[in-house]
Amino acid sequence: MCSQCSYRHYFSPCAAVGAIVLNEHHEVLLIIRGKEPGQGLLGLPGGFVDAGETAEDALVREVYEELHLNVTTTQYVASYPNNYSFAGVTIPVTDLFFAVTVARLKGIRVQKGEVDGWVFRDAASLRRNDLAFETHYQALRAWQSMQK
Template identity: 55%
Template sequence: MCAAARSAEQGNPFSCAACGYTHYFSPFTAVGALIVDEQEQMLFIVRGKDPGKGKLGLPGGFVDAGEMAEQALVREIREEVGLEIVRYEFLASFPNSYAFSGVICPVTDLFFVAHVASLSNFQLQEGEIDDWKLLPVANVGPQDLAFDTHWKAIQAYAGQRNGEPRT
């Protein structure tokens, strides 16, 4: 704010010794969708770029400023895989991190169980995604996924399906 030279010390919040300006490094918000077909197979994308290039992920993305997380969910699924969400339920949230131009930023991942009108309209976004797969949840392990939070969300979904209490 005041253009004073920054001291070497880092922290959250960051406070400027010269002018007192304080900046909080709050998490970004991201959404992910768990979309399951009639055969209980879950929709995964194969990531086309790092982090996790070549690994599986749940479709989703970042919430824009001024946007509802629910709107971001519908928008991202439409943009990323060309599917129209007709109904969704909040599942769970998990803390994550993401490197923006080499800077590790905290992220809050919000996961929704999403229902689509039809999986037949599937259309992949060029560049971002290499491929997609419908897989039984039991066939997917943490080593297959680009993000640990996606694995946690899948476990939360499986637990809910098995009638385990929410934690």
């Protein structure tokens, strides 16, 4: 609160999105993170929601930017609170996860500097320490429970 005018500013979390993309074998598409936090670890494609953008629009944009894939449908899975630490600053984030379909999986091209590569993995075989963020692990577990 400002001591001069009594204005109170609330520091609300930023929004971020993550995509669960499957191949024909029901394996999850994971990126290999190209920068901190979690450089070299696996993660779901996604990123921050820009001002004026819906979560779904951000998801479409981020999947295209990171992998050059066109999202055709989205289905909400879950959301989780997260803390994103970078360059000595930690910001609160609400991560929103969606299962998505893409027009086609051929022609994946990674965004240089952001993504070092990609792999398909069986979601059930992933351990928490394989992934850059706890929320990605939680989202994959939530998605798996929806499949039963």
